[in-house]
Amino acid sequence: MSTTNKPHPYKHPAGNFAALTTVLKRLSENKSLLTATPVLAKLNKHGGVDCPSCAWPDPKKTHFAEFCENGAKAIASETTKIRANADFFRKYTVSELYKKDGYWLEQQGRLTEPMWYNAATDHYEPISWQNAFQKIAQHLNKLPDPNQALFYTSGRASNESAFLFQLFAREYGTNNMPDCSNMCHEATSVALAEVVGVGKSTIELEDYEKADTIFIFGQNPGTNHPRMLTDLEKANQRGCNIIAVNPLKEAALESFIHPQHVTELLLQRSSKIATQYMQVHIGGDLSLIKGLIKYVLEAEAKQPGQIDREFIEQHTVGFEALKEDIENTSWGEILSQSGISREEIVKAAQTYLNSKNTIFCWCMGVTQNKHAVLTIQYLVNLALLKGNIGRPGAGLAPVRGHSNVQGNRTVGITDNPPKKLLEGIQKIFGFIPPAQKGYNTVEAMNAMYEGKAGVFIGLAGNFISATPDTAYSEAGMRKCDLTVHISTKPNHSHFVTGKEALILPCLGRTEIDVQNGISQQITVEDSNCMVHASEGHNKPASEHLKSECTIIAGMAQATLPQSKVSWDTLVKDYSLIRTKIAEVLPEFANYNQLIQQPGGFYLRPASSKRVWNTKSGKAQFTSGALPNLQLQPGQLTMATIRSHDQFNTTIYGLEDRYRNIHGERDVIFMHPEDMEQRGIQNFDRVDITSYAPDGSQRKVHNFKVVPYDIPKGCVATYYPEANPLVPVSSYADGSMTPSSKYVVVTVQKTLHS
Ligand SMILES: Nc1nc2c(c(=O)[nH]1)N[C@H]1C(S)=C(S)[C@@H](COP(=O)(O)OP(=O)(O)OC[C@H]3O[C@@H](n4cnc5c(=O)[nH]c(N)nc54)[C@H](O)[C@@H]3O)O[C@H]1N2
Ligand SMILES: Nc1nc2c(c(=O)[nH]1)N[C@H]1C(S)=C(S)[C@@H](COP(=O)(O)OP(=O)(O)OC[C@H]3O[C@@H](n4cnc5c(=O)[nH]c(N)nc54)[C@H](O)[C@@H]3O)O[C@H]1N2
Ligand code: SF4
Ligand SMILES: [Mo]
Numbered sequence: 001m002s003t004t005n006k007p008h009p010y011k012h013p014a015g016n017f018a019a020l021t022t023v024l025k026r027l028s029e030n031k032s033l034l035t036a037t038p039v040l041a042k043l044n045k046h047g048g049v050d051c052p053s054c055a056w057p058d059p060k061k062t063h064f065a066e067f068c069e070n071g072a073k074a075i076a077s078e079t080t081k082i083r084a085n086a087d088f089f090r091k092y093t094v095s096e097l098y099k100k101d102g103y104w105l106e107q108q109g110r111l112t113e114p115m116w117y118n119a120a121t122d123h124y125e126p127i128s129w130q131n132a133f134q135k136i137a138q139h140l141n142k143l144p145d146p147n148q149a150l151f152y153t154s155g156r157a158s159n160e161s162a163f164l165f166q167l168f169a170r171e172y173g174t175n176n177m178p179d180c181s182n183m184c185h186e187a188t189s190v191a192l193a194e195v196v197g198v199g200k201s202t203i204e205l206e207d208y209e210k211a212d213t214i215f216i217f218g219q220n221p222g223t224n225h226p227r228m229l230t231d232l233e234k235a236n237q238r239g240c241n242i243i244a245v246n247p248l249k250e251a252a253l254e255s256f257i258h259p260q261h262v263t264e265l266l267l268q269r270s271s272k273i274a275t276q277y278m279q280v281h282i283g284g285d286l287s288l289i290k291g292l293i294k295y296v297l298e299a300e301a302k303q304p305g306q307i308d309r310e311f312i313e314q315h316t317v318g319f320e321a322l323k324e325d326i327e328n329t330s331w332g333e334i335l336s337q338s339g340i341s342r343e344e345i346v347k348a349a350q351t352y353l354n355s356k357n358t359i360f361c362w363c364m365g366v367t368q369n370k371h372a373v374l375t376i377q378y379l380v381n382l383a384l385l386k387g388n389i390g391r392p393g394a395g396l397a398p399v400r401g402h403s404n405v406q407g408n409r410t411v412g413i414t415d416n417p418p419k420k421l422l423e424g425i426q427k428i429f430g431f432i433p434p435a436q437k438g439y440n441t442v443e444a445m446n447a448m449y450e451g452k453a454g455v456f457i458g459l460a461g462n463f464i465s466a467t468p469d470t471a472y473s474e475a476g477m478r479k480c481d482l483t484v485h486i487s488t489k490p491n492h493s494h495f496v497t498g499k500e501a502l503i504l505p506c507l508g509r510t511e512i513d514v515q516n517g518i519s520q521q522i523t524v525e526d527s528n529c530m531v532h533a534s535e536g537h538n539k540p541a542s543e544h545l546k547s548e549c550t551i552i553a554g555m556a557q558a559t560l561p562q563s564k565v566s567w568d569t570l571v572k573d574y575s576l577i578r579t580k581i582a583e584v585l586p587e588f589a590n591y592n593q594l595i596q597q598p599g600g601f602y603l604r605p606a607s608s609k610r611v612w613n614t615k616s617g618k619a620q621f622t623s624g625a626l627p628n629l630q631l632q633p634g635q636l637t638m639a640t641i642r643s644h645d646q647f648n649t650t651i652y653g654l655e656d657r658y659r660n661i662h663g664e665r666d667v668i669f670m671h672p673e674d675m676e677q678r679g680i681q682n683f684d685r686v687d688i689t690s691y692a693p694d695g696s697q698r699k700v701h702n703f704k705v706v707p708y709d710i711p712k713g714c715v716a717t718y719y720p721e722a723n724p725l726v727p728v729s730s731y732a733d734g735s736m737t738p739s740s741k742y743v744v745v746t747v748q749k750t751l752h753s
Contacts, residue, residue: 005672005682005707010658013270014222014229014252018657019069019259022645026073026652029107030080035538039075039510042537043067046598050534052078052156052509053647055400055527056225057205060599065260068226073645073652077489078508079538082109084490089115089124098495102465102651102720103665105490111505112542117497124494124503129546129554132502137558139455139482139500146173146434148454150444153179153413154461155402158509158522159531160577161548162404165459166412167565168556171431175438176453177415180461180648181405182441183468183738184364187372188398189409190735195380195620196389196396197613198605200406201528203359203395209234210393212355213241216274217285217379218365218741222252222658223644225399229256233271241351244274246365247282247639248669248716249709251658276348281339282637282714283742285366287329287626288338288345289378294326295349296385306353311387315610318621322381325623337629339711357393358386364401365639368741370627373734377622384619390610400527401648407525410603411581415440424584430564441467442736445728448476456498457484457555459548462491465649468726468738469698486551488541491649506548511536513547516572520547523578523595525603531588532600549574631713631744635691636674639741640719640726649720656718661706668747669708669716678747680705685750688717690743692727700724702750715745 012018027033042048044058044066051067053074058066067075088108094117097105116127116135127135140149151169153162169177181189189199196202208214208231221228233256236242244253254277255270263269280288300306312319335342352358360379366372380389380396388394400406412421415438425433439447445467447453456463456477467473477483480498487494488508494501507513513520513536521533546554553567570577575592582588587603594601606612612619631637642648643656643665654663661667668688670680680686684705690698700722710716717725719740730739 005675007672007707007709008660009249009709010251010660013255013257014658015259016257017259017265022657023069023072023076026076030076030082032076032079032081035079035081036072036075039079039538040065040067040072043071043075047535049510049536050403050524050532052403054225055403055406056227057526057528057530058532058599059205069259070223070226070647074647075510077106077650077652078510080109082107083112083541084108084110085112086126093122094124094495094497095122097490102492102649103654105492106651108490110489110541111487111503113505113544115503117501119499127502132504133554133558135500135502136457136482136484136555140172140559143454147176147438148452149174150176150178150439150447150453150456152444152456152458152461152463153177153408154459155180155405155408156460157408157548158404158524159407159411159581160522160574161459161552162408162413163411163577163581164549164552164570167425167429168552170425170433171429171556171560171563171565173434175415175417175434175436176444177413177438178441178444179408179413180402180466181409182736183466183740184401184405185367185398187367187732187735187737188376191373191376192380192396192398195377195614195622196607198607200605201395201397202389202605202608203397204528204602205231207359207393207395211235211240211357211359212393213243213351213358215243215245215358215360216253217245217360217362219361219363219399220246220250220252220642222250222256224363224642228399229273230258232273233258236272236275241275241355242273243276243278243348243351245278245280245285245288247279247711247714249277249279253277276351278340278344278348279711281337281711282639283369283629284338286371286375286378287334288340289375289382290326290329290626291331291334291338291340291345292349292352293378293382293385294329294331294334295346296353297323297326299353307385308387312384315612316384316619316621317616318623321623322621329626333626337626352386357391358383358388359393359395359397361397361399363399365741367732367737368739370730370732370739370742372732372737374622374624381621384621389619390608395608404524406527406529407523407531410525411585421584428580428583440736442728442731442738445473445476448479451479454481456480458493459486459552462493462649464493464496465491465720465723468723468740469728470724472728486548504551505542505545506551507536507540507545509534509536510538511540512538515547515550515574518573520574521595522574529603529605530600531595531603533595549577634746635744636713636715636746638690638715638717638722638725638743638745640722640743641716643718659708664704665718665721666703667706667718668703669706669710671710671712671714672707673712674715675705675707678749680749682707686747687750688725688745688747690725690727690745692729694729696727698725698727715747
């Protein structure tokens with residue numbers, strides 16, 4: 001290894017005092033100490049606000065401070081005192097704002113009133129709510145085909161607003177409902193639906209207390225689900241094995257000091273997290289899992305009784321085909337594709353064999369990959385071998401991202417609606433919803449680019465920065481006649497306008513939402529299928545804001561004067577929306593009563609009861625060949641990842657503490673030997689070229705090289721800065737999840753003229 005290009009790993013345990021000082025810094029930058037503190041005091045507690053950041057579940061018994069550093073950053077950001085008001089939009093042209101980065105935009109504060117883009121002046125100008133709704137109605141009613149409209153949703157939206165949004169889209173006549181889930185856990189939803197019947201976690205939070213082994217594939221919980229560290233810390237302390245599978249050494253998967261535990265802090269007493277860390281090659285998880293299964297089957301052949309034969313016989317199909325597939329997969333292929341030694345694989349497989357109850361967690365490192373669906377199905381194979389689904393302390397745990405991404409899908413945000421949803425809508429609302437599949441995110445991007453989409457409406461989210469292939473995404477958006485964004489803060493998508501554009505500012509989750517004189521609750525579903533209420537108490541950022549629900553009702557009423565939906569009645573009392581959800585989807589029976597109990601209620605998926613709603617009526621073992629991951633000489637595989645100071649495309653700050661990055665985001669993490677081979681020194685600047693499956697190339701410039709503990713041949717960059725490199729044509733087979741964690745690239749030193 002080079003002596004000059006040594007990685008500089010973060011030497012401290014995660015959490016620690018730094019978490020506290022960062023929170024104070026963000027509160028002060030947003031001038032939100034007074035507005036955020038009361039929210040934080042009740043965050044994730046009954047009667048308070050559900051954290052709008054990630055989807056990690058709340059414990060049944062909540063503590064004094066039930067939030068983490070990144071939850072606090074989200075609250076500081078939403079409760080900011082700074083305003084992006086009409087003066088702000090008068091000051092800057094849209095062309096100027098287009099050039100600003102995500103960090104700058106985030107610092108401009110909360111939106112305050114509806115704005116319309118005037119192409120003649122290149123400025124956004126105030127518009128009344130009524131005129132905004134009329135413009136949307138005119139554009140939608142002008143389209144020759146309702147399938148030329150796109151209704152995008154991000155997982156920030158509540159069950160209530162998501163339900164109304166899909167109702168509006170379907171009554172208008174389309175299933176074009178791309179959502180952030182398409183770029184996120186869609187591969188999970190598709191994979192699990194096929195093999196266990198439902199695309200959701202089969203475990204509850206308490207199961208972490210009963211597991212003997214927890215696998216964590218492709219997830220960085222210290223940043224993205226920080227309260228998970230508390231559960232992992234406890235698990236480790238009682239002797240549970242924690243096996244992390246991640247190409248990057250992530251500091252927070254190694255050790256942790258709970259920032260809210262005074263003794264831990266004062267004594268600097270850190271806890272270990274991972275008991276085994278496998279630095280898999282990017283894209284190599286499938287081969288690694290095949291290796292684990294191979295060892296398990298070899299051990300079983302030598303000494304029968306180690307796998308759960310009874311479970312396999314009673315509950316599954318496809319075991320013999322899997323056995324044959326594994327026999328035909330050589331150790332050579334497994335070791336070379338995974339980049340993990342046989343000893344390491346055997347160690348992990350032996351741990352698995354020795355443990356009674358195992359939980360399998362996974363996140364974006366697994367889902368954002370061309371062979372993601374098959375990889376997840378192999379994780380299920382591994383679980384099924386020992387009957388690790390549907391009993392305490394064991395199960396499948398896809399860890400969701402956005403706080404209500406799971407709920408949005410449950411209440412009907414999907415381009416591919418199930419029959420029972422359509423039947424329910426028809427029965428309860430008396431119109432025939434369209435049955436034809438709509439566009440997912442990649443299909444929506446293509447439709448825009450090909451000029452087949454006239455109107456884009458985004459309920460939360462930041463489509464342009466979140467989608468792959470930024471230049472392509474922007475070119476498509478600009479071809480629309482009208483683009484509409486329902487948002488809380490300015491983001492890049494607002495400044496990539498259609499011929500006309502609107503920004504409709506809405507209440508955030510922390511704010512009081514009074515309808516008909518009564519403060520309303522909204523509901524969300526967390527990663528473990530618990531549905532609970534959230535209620536804001538802060539004064540709205542501006543008197544002109546409307547709630548998401550009333551904005552959707554306003555658009556619907558203007559567009560569909562003959563609507564069968566009593567929009568006015570529903571948005572005066574959100575409990576009536578919940579009643580309608582329960583009428584359409586019977587699993588929500590007693591919805592309004594159940595959310596009044598602390599913690600809410602559990603939408604138990606059938607798979608957790610070993611009821612398999614699959615084609616065969618059984619859990620399904622899957623078999624499939626390893627992909628060809630052979631690269632051309634000089635090429636590397638690149639994953640695009642999140643820093644500690646961002647929530648998706650919202651950039652709170654420029655630090656990535658656990659990876660020792662400060663004050664910038666255009667960086668590329670590289671193995672020192674890969675640097676040396678290319679004559680690259682620490683912190684040199686490089687251009688990165690990506691290679692799409694169709695042969696096209698994309699380029700970004702001037703990224704700073706940081707030596708890092710990452711396998712040779714692998715590099716990592718931040719999302720969304722590296723999104724211009726992610727080809728729209730590269731996505732997961734079966735789910736069309738963009739391959740944001742598997743981009744083929746080369747790097748060249750930037751030539752300065
Ligand atoms: N603070 C904060 N919290 C968040 C978010 C945020 O942006 N900020 N985003 C939310 C959302 S929407 C989501 S979906 C989640 C995302 O949560 P994560 O999935 O944890 O996020 P990422 O940073 O995208 O990637 C996770 C990990 O995948 C690893 N990885 C990359 N390629 C591979 C691979 O081929 N195999 C394996 N095994 N690992 C790989 C990376 O090294 C990284 O540690 O977090 C949610 N929570
Ligand atoms: N290269 C690459 N691309 C990726 C990923 C990756 O790992 N790599 N990850 C993908 C994943 S997992 C996801 S989930 C997507 C995220 O994609 P999106 O969900 O589209 O993006 P966000 O950045 O979460 O959207 C943030 C915006 O939502 C608005 N907002 C915030 N709170 C509220 C609210 O309460 N109501 C309303 N109406 N608006 C609000 C704000 O204006 C903010 O700018 O990105 C995907 N893109
Ligand atoms: S773990 Fe996620 S949901 Fe919980 S407080 Fe932190 S960011 Fe919010
Ligand atoms: Mo996500």
